Amino acid sequence: MSEKVLMKGNEAMAESAMRAGCRFFFGYPITPQTEVAAYMAKMMPKVGGTYLQAESEVAAINMVYGASAAGARVMTSSSSPGISLKSEGISYMAGADLPGVIINVQRGGPGLGSIQPSQADYWQATKATGHGDFHIVVYAPSTVQEMADYAFKAFDTADKYRVPVMIMADGMLGQMMEPVVLPEARALEDLPEKPWATNGHGHKRPHNVANSLYLTAEDLEDLVRERYERYDAIIEGEQEAESYLTDDADIVLTAFGGAARVARSAVNAARERGIKAGLVRPITLWPFPTDAIEAVLPQAKAFLDVEMNMGQMLEDVRLAVAGRAPVEFFGRTGGVIPNPDEVLAAIVALNEKVGE
Amino acid sequence: MAKELSCVVAGFGGQGSLFAGKVIATAGLIEDREVSWMPSYGPEMRGGTANCSVTLSDAPIGSPLVTRPNALIALNQPSFDKFIDAVVPGGIVVVDTAMVPQITEPEGVRVIGIPATKICEEAGTPGLGNIVLIGKLWAETGFCTEEALDGALAKVAGKKPEKLEQNRQAIKLGVNA
Numbered sequence: 015m016s017e018k019v020l021m022k023g024n025e026a027m028a029e030s031a032m033r034a035g036c037r038f039f040f041g042y043p044i045t046p047q048t049e050v051a052a053y054m055a056k057m058m059p060k061v062g063g064t065y066l067q068a069e070s071e072v073a074a075i076n077m078v079y080g081a082s083a084a085g086a087r088v089m090t091s092s093s094s095p096g097i098s099l100k101s102e103g104i105s106y107m108a109g110a111d112l113p114g115v116i117i118n119v120q121r122g123g124p125g126l127g128s129i130q131p132s133q134a135d136y137w138q139a140t141k142a143t144g145h146g147d148f149h150i151v152v153y154a155p156s157t158v159q160e161m162a163d164y165a166f167k168a169f170d171t172a173d174k175y176r177v178p179v180m181i182m183a184d185g186m187l188g189q190m191m192e193p194v195v196l197p198e199a200r201a202l203e204d205l206p207e208k209p210w211a212t213n214g215h216g217h218k219r220p221h222n223v224a225n226s227l228y229l230t231a232e233d234l235e236d237l238v239r240e241r242y243e244r245y246d247a248i249i250e251g252e253q254e255a256e257s258y259l260t261d262d263a264d265i266v267l268t269a270f271g272g273a274a275r276v277a278r279s280a281v282n283a284a285r286e287r288g289i290k291a292g293l294v295r296p297i298t299l300w301p302f303p304t305d306a307i308e309a310v311l312p313q314a315k316a317f318l319d320v321e322m323n324m325g326q327m328l329e330d331v332r333l334a335v336a337g338r339a340p341v342e343f344f345g346r347t348g349g350v351i352p353n354p355d356e357v358l359a360a361i362v363a364l365n366e367k368v369g370e
Numbered sequence: 371m372a373k374e375l376s377c378v379v380a381g382f383g384g385q386g387s388l389f390a391g392k393v394i395a396t397a398g399l400i401e402d403r404e405v406s407w408m409p410s411y412g413p414e415m416r417g418g419t420a421n422c423s424v425t426l427s428d429a430p431i432g433s434p435l436v437t438r439p440n441a442l443i444a445l446n447q448p449s450f451d452k453f454i455d456a457v458v459p460g461g462i463v464v465v466d467t468a469m470v471p472q473i474t475e476p477e478g479v480r481v482i483g484i485p486a487t488k489i490c491e492e493a494g495t496p497g498l499g500n501i502v503l504i505g506k507l508w509a510e511t512g513f514c515t516e517e518a519l520d521g522a523l524a525k526v527a528g529k530k531p532e533k534l535e536q537n538r539q540a541i542k543l544g545v546n547a
Contacts, residue, residue, distance in 0.1 A: 020392075020399045020407070046411060129411070190434045191392070191407040193399050272433075279432025351435050 016196050023161045024049035024188040026196070027117060027181060029057070030165040031089050033199040036115070037063035038088040040077035042070060042096060045129045046185035047119035050091040071096040075103030075116075082112040083224035085211030087169050091117035093185075094135050095126055097143075104178055105144025109226025111210075111241070113172030115165070116150075117181045119188035122349035130349025131185035131272055136326035139180055140300040147238050149245050151179045151252065152299040154270040158192035160297070166197045171252065173206050175244050182299060184322065186272040186351060254297035255306035259285065263292030265365050266310050268331045269320040270296045273352065277320045280357035289365050299327070307334035315368040317341040320357055322350070340368065374428070375513045376436045378453050379500075380421035381445025381469075386500035389526070390443060391422035393504055396522035397514040398426035406434035419449045426513065441511065443503045444470055454479075464507045466499050482506060484547040490540055498540035505544020 021029070028050045031039075039058055041051040051067065058065035068074035074090050081088040092100060097118045107114055120135050122128035139152045151171050153164040161183060168179040212222045228234035259281060260266060269277035274295040284291035294310060296303045316339055319328045325343045332341050344360040346352040377394060381387040388409050398405035409422045423436035440461040444450035450463075450470045457463055459478030467473070467483035475481040484506055486499035501523075508519055519541065527537045 018399065018402075020396055020405065185411070186408065186434065189409055189411050191395060191405075192431075192434075193405055275431070276433045278430070282432075351433060353437055354432055 023158045026162040027165040028053035030162040034166040034169040036087045038081040040074040044093045047093045071099035075100040082114045085208040089115040101144040108148035110224045111176040115168045120184040128349035134323040154182045184272045249301040253303040255303035256295040258293040260292035264290040264315045266314040267293045279354035302330045304334040375426040377424045377441040378439040379443040380449030383420040385445045390500040391424045397518040400518040406431045408434035495536045501540035502544040505541035509545040
């Protein structure tokens with residue numbers, strides 16, 4: 015077990031990725047994720063890896079495509095506007111069944127927005143990271159420890175299903191320091207084999223191609239259907255959520271990432287006032303953990319979704335609840351971090367509304 | 371175990387408020403408590419007020435952003451003015467009077483002023499006003515053990531032995547001020 019160290023979330027993700035066997039990082043600076051790239055620039059050469067500051071986000075994601083096609087573990091990171099620029103490349107990776115890890119340390123939007131913490135890219139990450147029929151797996155860590163754990167795990171998930179995986183952080187999580195125990199480094203020779211990789215083979219097998227262009231509609235349909243069978247396996251096997259004080263909860267909060275930290279404080283404060291509040295915290299945003307919502311439905315009187323946006327995950331919560339309980343929303347946006355007191359006030363108001 | 375510390379350290383960029391926060395956070399790490407350190411970032415870092423939130427707790431920490439501190443270290447006037455009314459009753463404010471001429475004392479809040487910048491200048495170690503104020507805060511609250519505070523200095527400022535010694539001295543200056 016490595017010792018507990020104090021680290022920024024951005025640095026913990028970078029270190030953890032290298033320990034997972036990531037040896038290629040292509041990025042472009044943008045606040046508030048720049049420490050990821052800065053850490054990689056400093057440390058990657060020490061493990062014989064490649065750090066490259068690309069000429070743009072578009073170039074960086076296409077370098078990720080290339081390194082992934084060649085079989086390497088590869089990562090890029092950016093913040094909201096930069097992820098929009100990468101979305102074309104992410105779609106191409108999905109279309110060519112290429113694994114890779116993309117970090118989004120979200121800031122306020124739309125447009126250039128603000129540089130303060132936000133969660134307003136939920137829809138982009140879970141519904142439309144690019145054009146076409148595809149999904150990517152999205153992890154939403156809530157502590158620096160989880161940022162390290164899921165940056166590590168993301169590479170295994172990506173390789174297992176041959177899909178891009180995103181880590182959704184925000185400016186708060188990226189910039190803050192917390193104690194963290196980093197995962198043990200993985201030896202490169204222990205990484206999974208990639209028989210599909212477009213690497214050198216000395217004419218010992220037919221050559222592999224990484225491609226997302228199919229001019230025959232039926233061929234593309236077959237391929238997309240095959241890919242959706244893999245998505246079904248992900249939905250079946252990869253949902254993750256934390257349920258906190260939900261066993262007897264009347265009011266169930268739903269929140270992810272940085273907002274979930276605030277929601278947890280508000281739940282504790284509500285409990286001190288005798289209100290039976292609990293929290294379901296999705297860790298996978300896609301696949302959305304519908305099972306965790308289903309589990310609390312029997313006794314939940316109402317849901318309160320808390321986000322740092324205008325209500326995006328709210329729609330997935332409502333889909334999962336499917337009209338069986340009221341789902342209300344509290345959010346701050348533009349880069350404003352909600353205050354536990356205002357979330358508590360929303361819990362109190364909702365409790366009065368649904369209470370006898 | 372000491373009670374929860376929800377601290378804001380604030381000053382001009384370059385006065386070492388983020389660094390001071392790191393010392394406090396590291397002391398919490400050494401004591402194996404729950405710890406969070408969250409800096410202001412962006413335009414504030416370029417000449418305005420740089421500040422950080424530090425929480426040491428025995429329970430998992432919710433928002434790392436401290437909006438109602440029970441301890442404030444103020445290194446300049448704009449920072450004092452910005453955060454003084456946020457301090458909770460029963461809270462403590464440690465302020466560098468060499469940099470903050472106008473001090474108010476809200477009801478229920480203990481404001482302790484020492485000319486930290488001047489004290490360390492006179493001692494021949496200028497630029498350690500931030501550490502002097504940590505010494506004062508520690509003397510008044512005992513937010514960690516003496517060993518943890520010293521260990522934190524060694525971890526955060528311990529690269530050069532003479533620098534570490536100066537920081538230790540600055541803590542003492544604050545304790546005795």
